[in-house]
Structures are given as C-alpha cells and as structure tokens.
Amino acid sequence: MGILNVxxxxxxxxxxxxxxxxxxxRTLEMLGAGADxxxxxxxxxxxxxxxxxxxxxxxxxxxxxxxxxxxxQSCVISVDTRRAVTAAESLMAGADxxNDISAFSCSxxxxxxxxxxxxxxxxxxxxxxxxxxxSPENLNYADLLGExxxxxxxxxxxxxxxGIKKDHIILDPGIGFAKDVPQxxxxxxxxxxxxxxxxxxxxxxxxxxxxxxxxxxxxxxxRKWGTAGIAAYMALNGLDILRVxxxxxxxxxxxxxxxCKSMERGLCHES
Numbered sequence: 001m002g003i004l005n006v007x008x009x010x011x012x013x014x015x016x017x018x019x020x021x022x023x024x025x026r027t028l029e030m031l032g033a034g035a036d037x038x039x040x041x042x043x044x045x046x047x048x049x050x051x052x053x054x055x056x057x058x059x060x061x062x063x064x065x066x067x068x069x070x071x072x073q074s075c076v077i078s079v080d081t082r083r084a085v086t087a088a089e090s091l092m093a094g095a096d097x098x099n100d101i102s103a104f105s106c107s108x109x110x111x112x113x114x115x116x117x118x119x120x121x122x123x124x125x126x127x128x129x130x131x132x133x134x135s136p137e138n139l140n141y142a143d144l145l146g147e148x149x150x151x152x153x154x155x156x157x158x159x160x161x162x163g164i165k166k167d168h169i170i171l172d173p174g175i176g177f178a179k180d181v182p183q184x185x186x187x188x189x190x191x192x193x194x195x196x197x198x199x200x201x202x203x204x205x206x207x208x209x210x211x212x213x214x215x216x217x218x219x220x221x222x223r224k225w226g227t228a229g230i231a232a233y234m235a236l237n238g239l240d241i242l243r244v245x246x247x248x249x250x251x252x253x254x255x256x257x258x259x260c261k262s263m264e265r266g267l268c269h270e271s
Contacts, residue, residue, distance in 0.1 A: 001037040001078065001243040002030035003206065006060045007044045023064045024071055031075060033248035037241070039099055040064055040090075041080035045130040045177075047209070054085050061086065065093040078122070082106035084113045091117040097170075101126055101177065103155035111162035121164060122202055123155040125174035133178040144183055145193050148173050156199060170200045170241065176208040184210045188230050191238035204243035205230045206250075224249060232257040 004026055006018050017023040027038050042060035043052050061079055078097035079090040084107040087098045097120035104110050114121045125148045127138040141147055152171045159169050173187045173194055194201055211226040224246050231242050235254045244250045
C-alpha cells in the first residue's frame, strides 16, 4: 500500500502532492514501483494534528480520485478517513477501500456506508484522537496486545453486523498511534498474535517517530532503511499489507528477505 498524502501538513511529505496533477504523477510512480494499493489521505493524523472539516477533506481527496480514475481504471484506491460522509463521496468517486483509523468510533454510519458500497475496510486501533493520542493516559496499557485485540474484534464484529464481508475486513494494530517506542516494538514482534484473529493484517510503520528515536534520525525522509528493517521483519511474520512511502525500496527488501526464508523449499525465483 503506497501512501499518497494530499495534505499541507503531513509529518513526512506534507504539501508535496496536494495538487491533483502531482498526486496522479506520484500514484503512477508508486504503481510502477510495485504498489498494489494507493492510500489517499486528505487529513493529517500525525501526533498533535488538529481536525479539519469534512468539506475540506472531501475537496482534497475526491478530485484526486477522479483524476486517478481517468488515468487508471484498475488501480485499487483506499481512502484514509474517519468520516462517513467523506467515505461515501470517495466510494462514489471510485474508491475501493476505506481506511478508518478510528475503527468506526469517530463517525456514525461508517460501517453501513462501507457495506452499502460493498467496499473493503481497514480498522485500526487508536486511543483518543491524533491531537491527544500520545498523552500519558492514552499510553497506559495493562495488557497491550490483549487490549488492542479486544478493540479490533469489537470493530470487526460491528463490520460483520453491518453487512461487510469478512474477507473485506483488514485489521491494523495501530503502530505509532497511542503507542510509545517499546509498545510499537512489542506489536511488531507479535504479528502472529493478531494473525490468529482470522483477518488480513495491515501495519504502517513507515518513517514513524519511534524509528527516528531508535536510530537518532530527526528527518522522517531519512528513516527509509529503519523502516525497511521493521517492514521486512513483520512481512516475514504474518503481515499481509504494508503501508509505506518508499514502495520500490520496501518491495525489494521484502522480496529478498522472503527469498532467503523460502530458499530451503526452492520457492524463490527471479520474476
């Protein structure tokens, strides 16, 4: 899943692709590099970010979906939004998946909207809002993995009750959202715990602050190879979808790691 932020203030690539033509060019670049899904975000959800209006979010996202569809009818498009109204406008414009970081807890009708369009949905674990998620109270867990799993199971049950197909549901334990450095690493080290829930798994470690803290790198764009390390580890331990900025580099790293793991069975090949 390639990240396409059409925002002025995202933590890593804010303002780079806010113009639809630049967003389309970036989409085609990521598809050429091997992305299977393009995830469009119209609102920054970096720690401390303030909420914007639905109208503003829609005005950023929908024109980009329209332009991508003009260039590529088969591209799988995901939209990163917490709002049912934005989801509905995006799905009408041609999106395929809604990536809801609030897992239905922000907007009434989100589950029903996704079901109406027979779309896919990503349900992510988070506490609070992006503005306050890194507060001490939101970082306090008695049982990190168990509490995340319980939250995600409830969200998945709500999705099923609304009529969303099970194979359309993707779970995301929320690396970087209401988690500190050790907690993010604990999640990464326990993909099999979430795998046992029976749904596809997604994670988005790309260029995150915890990688910068571990490596002592302030600039998010310089955290590419730190991202590669955790991405390859998770991909080899049960993760289905990686949400990343650097598509080509992550694809190469993961393919080589996978070849090494499968070599004893003779499964690795050049194509």
